[in-house]
Each structure stands twice: as C-alpha cells, then as structure tokens.
Amino acid sequence: MAEAASRARTTTLAADPLNGTVRRTVLPGGLRVITEAVPAMRSVSIGFWVGIGSRDESPSLSGASHFLEHLLFKGTKRRSALDISSEIEAVGGETNAFTAKEYTCYYARVLDADLPLAIDVLCDVISSSVLDEADVETERGVILEEIAMHDDEPGDEVHDAFTKALFGEHALGRLISGTTETIAAMTRKQIAGFYHKRYTAPEIVIAASGSLDHAAVVKLVRAALKDTHLLGGDAQPVPERPQGKLVKTRSGQLSVIDKDTEQAHLVLGCTSMNRFDERRFALGVLNNVLGGGMSSRLFQQVREQRGLAYSVYSYTTQYADAGLFAVYAGCTPGKADEVLRIVQDELAEVAANGITAAELARGKGMLKGGFVLGLEDTGSRMSRLGKGELLYGELLSVDELLQRVDAVTLDEVCAIATELLSRPMSLAAIGPFVGHDFSGVVRSS
The missing domain is CATH 3.30.830.10 (Metalloenzyme, LuxS/M16 peptidase-like)
Known part of the structure; x- marks a missing residue:
C-alpha cells in the first residue's frame, strides 16, 4: 500500500x-x-x-x-x-x-x-x-x-x-x-x-x-x-471547479461613482455564459465583431466615424458558473450620453439582425490568430497548460482549438447575439456625474 x-x-x-x-x-x-x-x-x-x-x-x-x-x-x-x-x-x-x-x-x-x-x-x-x-x-x-x-x-x-x-x-x-x-x-x-x-x-x-x-x-x-506537506499520502487531485448552479446575478443595475475626472469611464454590459459552455467559441467570434479590434463595429462607429472616444472595446469574462459581456468606452463627460446611445443602438442592431458572413470570417480569423500567436513565447504556453489542467480538466491541442473555431456557424453567432444582447444591461460610470440621469440606459427586464 x-x-x-x-x-x-x-x-x-x-x-x-x-x-x-x-x-x-x-x-x-x-x-x-x-x-x-x-x-x-x-x-x-x-x-x-x-x-x-x-x-x-x-x-x-x-x-x-x-x-x-x-x-x-x-x-x-x-x-x-x-x-x-x-x-x-x-x-x-x-x-x-x-x-x-x-x-x-x-x-x-x-x-x-x-x-x-x-x-x-x-x-x-x-x-x-x-x-x-x-x-x-x-x-x-x-x-x-x-x-x-x-x-x-x-x-x-x-x-x-x-x-x-x-x-x-x-x-x-x-x-x-x-x-x-x-x-x-x-x-x-x-x-x-x-x-x-x-x-x-x-x-x-x-x-x-x-x-x-x-x-x-x-x-x-x-x-x-520531499520534506514538505506537499508530497506524500494518497489524496487525489481536486477536479476542476464544478459548473454547478449558475451564480445569481442582478439585471439592470446602475453604479455611478462621482469623481472630478477629465474623462468619463463607462462600462455597459450583461450576464453571459460560463467557461464550460460549448458556445464560448461563438461568443468569442461575436465579441471580436462587436469590439475586438479597430475593424470592429463599435470602434468604427464610436471612434473612427464620430471621434467620440479614444478607447472603446468589448470583452468577455467566464467563470465556472457565471460570465459577463461588457463594452468599455472612455470619453469626455459631456459626450457620455451620446456614446452610450451609439453603443446601445449598435448592440440592438446586432441583436435584431445578426452579423454578416464577412464579419464572421474576420471574427474567426482574429480568434484563431490570437490562439496561435499567443503561443510564441514560453510564458503563454505555460499559462495554457496551467489553465487547461486547473480550470477545464483537459488540454485542447492547437488543432482542436482551431477546429472548434472553424466549426462556428453564422446561425450560432446570430443566435447568441439575439439571446445575449437582448438582456437587460447594467452600467458602471465614473466621472463628474452629480445629478446626471442614466435611468434611460439601464432596465431590469
């Protein structure tokens, strides 16, 4: 024994x-x-x-x-x-x-x-x-x-x-x-x-x-x-954190922090899927299309066409039993309402009408390129190993990851867009906003 x-x-x-x-x-x-x-x-x-x-x-x-x-x-x-x-x-x-x-x-x-x-x-x-x-x-x-x-x-x-x-x-x-x-x-x-x-x-x-x-x-x-508590015994590795019951989140929340800043900082978003959801690859494509780079819809609409913000992007975060999708923008405080309106309009447009085949291809290309280019140094490769073992209990090869992305269809992305972007949005804002009315931005249902 x-x-x-x-x-x-x-x-x-x-x-x-x-x-x-x-x-x-x-x-x-x-x-x-x-x-x-x-x-x-x-x-x-x-x-x-x-x-x-x-x-x-x-x-x-x-x-x-x-x-x-x-x-x-x-x-x-x-x-x-x-x-x-x-x-x-x-x-x-x-x-x-x-x-x-x-x-x-x-x-x-x-x-x-x-x-x-x-x-x-x-x-x-x-x-x-x-x-x-x-x-x-x-x-x-x-x-x-x-x-x-x-x-x-x-x-x-x-x-x-x-x-x-x-x-x-x-x-x-x-x-x-x-x-x-x-x-x-x-x-x-x-x-x-x-x-x-x-x-x-x-x-x-x-x-x-x-x-x-x-x-x-x-x-x-x-x-x-050899002489520490970390070696010896018959204990087995702790499996990946269970998906379990989804974390209860709140919808339509508003958090405003009044500060005398030169720039307003805005985050608008909603709940999303956890990291075990097989649709996470389609979500990654959607995120790239919406705010993942200079060719994204939000960057083009807010910065390139109107010059309302220097920085605007979207991002996703996944946990074992929860997730979020959000859009960040930094702008002059007086332009905050206009920026939020444009972001909301763009999210509503994608929720209603989806994305194009060209956007699908570009979003998939960005996702695949990010996977592969991120493996050109030992630190990124080490992180892939650690997270794969600790968070997922498996390690997908690069080929498997690319195949998962390639398998994403236009219908899948459009379905996620409709489901996700139709959800009640919450907003966090930091800036000189004493008495500012953001009530039209958030809704609880």
Missing part, C-alpha cells in the same frame, strides 16, 4: 503540431506536474497554479489570497526575501505572481540551464513560507497603498464597479485586493490559517514549458518537496 502511494503516474497528453510534447504526472498526494517540451526554445517558464482565488474567501477574509501572494515572497525557512529575488535575478530570470478570482499563480522565467534553481526557489516559496508577523505588517501597508493607487485609476476601477453591480454581494463581485477595512483588520493568524488550509497538494498544478525534459522536472520537484 505504501509502495503504491509513493508511485507517480505519468501520461502523455499531446504531441502539439507546434513542436511541443505535453506530459502529465500526478505525484503522491495529488500534486500535478504538466510540461510541454519545446526543443527550439532556450528558456523555460514555470508556474505554480493554486486553485484558490478571491471567490474562495469569506467576507471577513476578502483579500486574503492576494495578501498571501505578497507574503510568500517575503521569506522561507531557507531564504530571505532578498535571497528569493536575487537568486533568480542573478541568472537573468524573472519571477512574480498574480491573484485572480478562481486561482493564484506564482511563476518564473529562466534560461533552460537555470530551471533547477527556479524549481527549487518556487517550491520553497509555496511550501515553506514563514509568514513573519513583521512582514505581515509591512505588506499590509504595501497592499493598502496598492488599493489607493487602484482607486486613483478610474479606467481600472470602473470594471470592478461593473462587476460589483452585476454580482452584488456574491464573492465574484468583491475586489480581488480586498478593501481597506478587510486588509486593515486581517491578522497573521487568519492568513496563516488560510494558507495551511487552502494550499494543499491536490489544489496545485505545476506547469512548465520550454526547453525541458519532463522526467527531469518531476525529479527536481520531488527533491525540492
């Missing part, structure tokens, strides 16, 4: 047409190692993907994942904060981390010869952070400054305001960074408890891409983690 528990399980997932061979090993205890060997590269990107993000926090611990992301680089039993950064930088590498709503990622990019160092440093950071009380206080101040800086960037803040309007008190509606109140009140004991409870082997995927050998990577990981 003990012998079986110590045995790793390795499978070959794909031989990618872009010269990448993907292999996956599940180590004893449930930690997964997935690599893509790309012999033509001279670098390697490696990421430790933890399936825990801001949506997994209680209201009082809002911001704990992001706080922890900062703290893990502050020191381990073997390394100080300076050691962690200087060891990677001494070989010309880079290391960083980011927190999202459903996961956190710690990553490094180094020359292939320095991969053993990167693995050792990141394994040490993930498994053995000391979370010193003094470091908690230092980083508390840093994060409070980060929140203040974010509040001074209305172009970023408006997206958070929109998400909050759409999801309300649900965890998806909360800020990844937390608030000044939750960060100020959070204790070292609470953060440590979150760390030890959540950062377990079954929740972690180690993804690497570049000039590497899979067996060597697995051996290095096992050596680095």
